[in-house]
Amino acid sequence: MDSRTRLLLRQLPSVDELLQEPSIREMVQALPRWAVVEAIREVLERWRRMLATGQSESASADLPSRDALIAEVKQIALRLNRPALRRLINATGVVIHTNLGRAPLAEVGIERIVEVARGYSNLEYDLEQGERGSRQGHVEWLLCRLTGAEAALAVNNNAAAVLLAINTLAEGKEVVVSRGELVEIGDSFRIPDIMRRAGGILREVGTTNRTYLRDYEEAIGAASAMLLKVHTSNFRIQGFASQVPVAELASLGEKTGLPVVEDVGSGALVDLSQIGLSKEPMPSESIRAGADLVTFSGDKLLGGPQAGLIVGKRLLVEKLRRNPLARAVRIDKFTLAALEATLRLYLDEGRAFAHVPVLRALAMSLQEIERRAGRLRDRIVALASGHLEVSVIDGTSEVGGGALPLESISTRLVAVRSAHLSAPVLEGRLRRTDPPAMVRIKDDQIVLDPRTVLEDELETLANLVASVAVP
Numbered sequence: 001m002d003s004r005t006r007l008l009l010r011q012l013p014s015v016d017e018l019l020q021e022p023s024i025r026e027m028v029q030a031l032p033r034w035a036v037v038e039a040i041r042e043v044l045e046r047w048r049r050m051l052a053t054g055q056s057e058s059a060s061a062d063l064p065s066r067d068a069l070i071a072e073v074k075q076i077a078l079r080l081n082r083p084a085l086r087r088l089i090n091a092t093g094v095v096i097h098t099n100l101g102r103a104p105l106a107e108v109g110i111e112r113i114v115e116v117a118r119g120y121s122n123l124e125y126d127l128e129q130g131e132r133g134s135r136q137g138h139v140e141w142l143l144c145r146l147t148g149a150e151a152a153l154a155v156n157n158n159a160a161a162v163l164l165a166i167n168t169l170a171e172g173k174e175v176v177v178s179r180g181e182l183v184e185i186g187d188s189f190r191i192p193d194i195m196r197r198a199g200g201i202l203r204e205v206g207t208t209n210r211t212y213l214r215d216y217e218e219a220i221g222a223a224s225a226m227l228l229k230v231h232t233s234n235f236r237i238q239g240f241a242s243q244v245p246v247a248e249l250a251s252l253g254e255k256t257g258l259p260v261v262e263d264v265g266s267g268a269l270v271d272l273s274q275i276g277l278s279k280e281p282m283p284s285e286s287i288r289a290g291a292d293l294v295t296f297s298g299d300k301l302l303g304g305p306q307a308g309l310i311v312g313k314r315l316l317v318e319k320l321r322r323n324p325l326a327r328a329v330r331i332d333k334f335t336l337a338a339l340e341a342t343l344r345l346y347l348d349e350g351r352a353f354a355h356v357p358v359l360r361a362l363a364m365s366l367q368e369i370e371r372r373a374g375r376l377r378d379r380i381v382a383l384a385s386g387h388l389e390v391s392v393i394d395g396t397s398e399v400g401g402g403a404l405p406l407e408s409i410s411t412r413l414v415a416v417r418s419a420h421l422s423a424p425v426l427e428g429r430l431r432r433t434d435p436p437a438m439v440r441i442k443d444d445q446i447v448l449d450p451r452t453v454l455e456d457e458l459e460t461l462a463n464l465v466a467s468v469a470v471p
């Protein structure tokens with residue numbers, strides 16, 4: 001290290017010196033002291049490293065000014081103080097986006113979480129009898145009423161529901177499942193892996209594209225404990241393909257005394273063909289077809305909080321409930337509060353379509369989307385005239401969440417192009433705004449799908465787009 005570098009290093013202020021600066025003292029009034037101190041350390045460390053390695057010379061031959069240091073400190077302190085998990089605007093048009101938190105909750109669900117979080121609750125207390133009660137009681141009757149099942153159990157998520165079902169009914173025994181249904185959902189949920197961890201022995205039957213009832217019949221033996229059917233949520237085998245309907249499996253189950261469990265994946269509590277979409281399996285239909293247990297997610301098409309819902313025969317549900325693993329995957333009180341509120345909306349289908357955000361987004365008319373797109377375009381043009389080229393174009397939205405993978409829903413997109421900034425640059429800048437906004441890129445323009453942007457986010461989104469457009 002040369003003497004000039006040593007001199008520069010000695011001239012850098014100390015942490016304590018910076019803390020005495022009037023503007024930093026002001027900062028400590030507004031931000032937590034730990035964040036400011038950590039930010040100062042980070043900035044000084046960075047400058048020390050740059051000076052020592054001679055990197056600063058290209059930027060400036062000397063030390064940064066006090067004001068520049070303080071501005072850096074402020075930026076870092078603000079970032080440290082910001083929550084890591086934050087709300088963002090989803091303009092991707094993917095309605096159930098697993099990376100973006102899946103389903104936004106209905107307003108009543110949010111209210112119920114806040115209420116239950118704020119104080120004590122009758123989570124496990126029966127107020128009528130004055131004795132200990134079950135947390136499941138708050139939602140079991142709703143799940144039974146909405147699916148026609150005798151009993152129900154809510155757990156942490158659908159993966160846990162499948163794990164619990166296999167472990168309870170088939171530990172050390174064989175689970176018969178079609179080769180065409182050995183699905184992977186996302187990167188960490190694969191039926192064969194869950195099977196192994198749950199203690200079940202996988203007995204694959206049939207082929208990838210075709211499985212017949214006789215394949216199941218031939219595989220059933222003394223070691224068999226359960227017949228499992230899994231909805232191929234996120235893919236379709238087309239062409240020369242067939243799987244055995246759950247009703248036929250149910251008859252076979254009855255004949256052989258084996259329980260039939262169906263993982264319907266997303267699970268829809270309403271018939272989506274009403275809004276022009278293909279049908280997703282409905283738990284109520286599975287139950288009617290004779291499945292002994294049906295499992296599905298709370299935060300996919302149902303549009304509620306993350307949860308795994310198990311409905312079916314009382315005897316089996318009771319068995320699952322008594323498994324010690326049930327405690328390990330039990331549902332928490334906030335989820336329960338939001339789940340109850342969401343399920344109550346489904347007691348009246350009209351209210352579900354009006355208030356469950358996922359259903360609203362999927363059912364949104366092209367006319368409504370056109371109106372929102374127009375509003376978004378006009379606001380962006382008003383705020384960033386000159387910088388951006390904004391148009392409304394045809395496009396498609398996706399259901400997402402591993403549901404209806406082949407379905408693309410017509411939508412109208414607001415396409416934004418800048419003469420100075422590439423689409424990836426605009427997209428990257430929008431990810432770093434507050435709140436962040438997630439958009440898609442298409443033909444070197446960013447496209448915003450109003451379907452997944454909530455009404456009260458339109459103005460904010462227009463502002464964010466205008467703010468990143470400055471070259």
Ligand SMILES: *Cc1c(COP(=O)(O)O)cnc(C)c1O
Pocket residue numbers: 157158159160183185189230231232233234263264265266296297298307308401402
């Ligand atoms: C999504 C899905 C799961 C996992 O559900 P989570 O609620 O995300 O745990 C399991 N099985 C199928 C068929 C699915 O589609």
